[in-house]
Amino acid sequence: MLFITTLNCQQSLPRLPVPPLNETLKKLIDSLLPLYGENSTEIINLKKQAQEFAISPGPKLQHLLVLKSWWALNWVTDWWEKYIYLRGRSPLPINSNYYSLDHSFWKPTTHQISRAAVTLHQFMVFKQKLDREEIKPLLIRNTIPICMYQYERIFATTRIPGHEIDFLMHNGSSKHIVVLRKGLIYKLNMFDIDSKLLSPANLEQQIQWIIEDADKHQDEYSNAEKSLAAFTCIERQTWADIRKQYFSEGINKESLDCIENAIIFVTLETVSVETLMERSQYLIQGNGKSIWFDKSFNLVYFANGRMGLNCEHSYADAPAIGHCQEFVMTNELIHSLYTKQGFAIKDTNFQQSKMQMPQRLVWDFPESINPQIDMALSFAIKNKENIDLAVRMFDTYGKGFMKMIKVSPDAYIQSALQLTYYTYYKKLALTYESSMTRLYLLGRTETVRSLTSHLAEFVRAMKDERISKEKKISLLRKACAQHQTLYKDAMNGKGIDRHLFGLYVLSEALGYDCQFLKHTLTLPWTLSTSQQPQQQITTSPDCNLPEFDPMLGPGGGFGPVSDTGYGISYMIAGNKKIFFHISSKRSAQITDSTRFMDLLFETLCDMKSLFE
Numbered sequence: 001m002l003f004i005t006t007l008n009c010q011q012s013l014p015r016l017p018v019p020p021l022n023e024t025l026k027k028l029i030d031s032l033l034p035l036y037g038e039n040s041t042e043i044i045n046l047k048k049q050a051q052e053f054a055i056s057p058g059p060k061l062q063h064l065l066v067l068k069s070w071w072a073l074n075w076v077t078d079w080w081e082k083y084i085y086l087r088g089r090s091p092l093p094i095n096s097n098y099y100s101l102d103h104s105f106w107k108p109t110t111h112q113i114s115r116a117a118v119t120l121h122q123f124m125v126f127k128q129k130l131d132r133e134e135i136k137p138l139l140i141r142n143t144i145p146i147c148m149y150q151y152e153r154i155f156a157t158t159r160i161p162g163h164e165i166d167f168l169m170h171n172g173s174s175k176h177i178v179v180l181r182k183g184l185i186y187k188l189n190m191f192d193i194d195s196k197l198l199s200p201a202n203l204e205q206q207i208q209w210i211i212e213d214a215d216k217h218q219d220e221y222s223n224a225e226k227s228l229a230a231f232t233c234i235e236r237q238t239w240a241d242i243r244k245q246y247f248s249e250g251i252n253k254e255s256l257d258c259i260e261n262a263i264i265f266v267t268l269e270t271v272s273v274e275t276l277m278e279r280s281q282y283l284i285q286g287n288g289k290s291i292w293f294d295k296s297f298n299l300v301y302f303a304n305g306r307m308g309l310n311c312e313h314s315y316a317d318a319p320a321i322g323h324c325q326e327f328v329m330t331n332e333l334i335h336s337l338y339t340k341q342g343f344a345i346k347d348t349n350f351q352q353s354k355m356q357m358p359q360r361l362v363w364d365f366p367e368s369i370n371p372q373i374d375m376a377l378s379f380a381i382k383n384k385e386n387i388d389l390a391v392r393m394f395d396t397y398g399k400g401f402m403k404m405i406k407v408s409p410d411a412y413i414q415s416a417l418q419l420t421y422y423t424y425y426k427k428l429a430l431t432y433e434s435s436m437t438r439l440y441l442l443g444r445t446e447t448v449r450s451l452t453s454h455l456a457e458f459v460r461a462m463k464d465e466r467i468s469k470e471k472k473i474s475l476l477r478k479a480c481a482q483h484q485t486l487y488k489d490a491m492n493g494k495g496i497d498r499h500l501f502g503l504y505v506l507s508e509a510l511g512y513d514c515q516f517l518k519h520t521l522t523l524p525w526t527l528s529t530s531q532q533p534q535q536q537i538t539t540s541p542d543c544n545l546p547e548f549d550p551m552l553g554p555g556g557g558f559g560p561v562s563d564t565g566y567g568i569s570y571m572i573a574g575n576k577k578i579f580f581h582i583s584s585k586r587s588a589q590i591t592d593s594t595r596f597m598d599l600l601f602e603t604l605c606d607m608k609s610l611f612e
């Protein structure tokens with residue numbers, strides 16, 4: 001029997017094509033017509049600028065981009081990582097990182113230590129499978145492979161702050177994790193002296209030791225030493241300067257190296273959170289000093305046994321981490337990993353060799369670090385207080401109804417989001433929806449500009465009582481069909497935004513002052529949206545079965561891209577439920593995530609009533 005490895009299909013993946021320049025320019029103008037109107041000054045000027053760009057320097061830039069596509073494995077991915085992520089100087093939490101929750105309502109155990117031990121073991125099992133290339137490549141419709149490159153840096157990767165640009169450090173040979181408890185950080189080796197992975201039962205013992213040790217020694221550490229994670233909450237240039245000043249030598253460098261080389265950063269919280277909202281509000285930023293946002297991902301374990309993730313974004317997109325998390329959560333469901341009392345089951349046939357005890361990291365800072373810590377904590381708390389987050393489950397109906405009326409569930413929800421915004425603000429919103437380009441080698445994402453002429457027509461029709469239900473349904477179907485076409489184009493390398501971005505990078509490198517590209521690429525995304533995948537592994541149970549209803553994953557969320565807009569993620573969980581995560585900034589004053597959520601739920605009911 002042929003064994004297919006994780007990277008087995010990489011060589012067969014095609015290279016991402018460069019779309020024709022004229023097609024991209026036409027699609028760009030078409031995407032902005034419903035926002036501005038055909039005869040608006042904005043569109044007239046944009047058409048003129050596009051025509052001039054198509055004469056010069058567009059063709060030269062296009063030629064160079066095509067040349068890069070011939071020799072590079074992917075003509076945009078390296079630039080995307082470098083300029084969109086690593087060059088970004090804004091704080092990582094809310095602006096770049098994202099969060100993910102565990103099971104929606106079911107909880108396998110109320111014991112924090114046991115939940116941590118069992119799931120950490122499962123994450124490490126996934127890592128070992130990755131290292132041995134035993135994770136099979138994902139297939140679309142069980143036929144078409146997609147790129148698995150992003151999986152290579154899920155574990156043991158850290159984003160290191162730089163003065164002008166960050167860089168990613170990956171240590172594939174790392175054997176330890178780090179654990180934060182009451183501000184104290186511990187190195188925990190995940191393997192015994194014979195290189196065998198620690199069993200869940202033995203991990204329970206190690207974690208219990210850490211908790212007891214932190215209780216004994218927390219008063220021996222200064223507030224600064226217990227708040228170091230706050231530095232990862234601030235602007236990157238400032239963090240780079242502080243890192244150079246205080247962490248460049250001696251014991252501080254050794255301890256920081258231990259953190260940055262760790263497989264995972266783990267937080268053992270003393271607080272309990274239960275509702276979707278409580279968990280999300282914590283995971284998006286922590287308490288200002290409890291999450292190391294530079295790490296590829298953080299695992300947070302709450303006192304009541306709940307778990308969640310906060311993930312750095314530059315090295316991979318959410319589906320890759322989602323696959324890893326789904327592996328862990330699915331194994332919690334289908335295997336007996338806990339005793340009836342909620343503790344990790346001990347495998348009596350497994351013989352563990354001698355284990356290394358956890359090591360508490362130590363620091364030696366001058367007094368001058370105290371005001372820096374105070375600044376970082378103040379900044380983190382202010383940033384968190386500015387985020388307005390709403391998380392809720394819609395269970396009136398789900399994709400079962402949408403499929404019954406023969407429309408794409410994703411297109412249907414995008415229509416609902418646009419209609420909600422129009423209801424709230426009496427205008428349309430430039431909307432970003434993330435699509436993948438992993439059909440191509442090293443592919444990441446592409447933008448679906450989901451505000452279209454057909455969608456605008458449907459939205460306006462919904463507010464006109466003179467228009468019949470039949471006409472509104474017809475307009476909805478047209479809007480959904482157009483959205484599906486755009487989504488397929490994005491997946492197949494025919495999108496707009498990555499092409500414009502590539503042209504812009506070249507224009508800057510060649511010294512062109514291209515206002516046309518600058519303008520189009522800096523138009524604010526009022527709605528930044530993303531659907532989260534589910535059931536990426538074949539062993540996932542059928543999420544429509546009643547017994548699995550409380551075990552559904554509710555997904556996660558992210559901050560808004562625009563200061564006056566919304567960040568919206570949604571998880572279509574089976575046929576009857578949709579989870580929504582909506583964020584905005586309180587400083588905007590014109591936004592209100594809870595109000596938007598209320599209107600969205602009303603809108604979804606209004607849309608269903610068309611078919612009744």
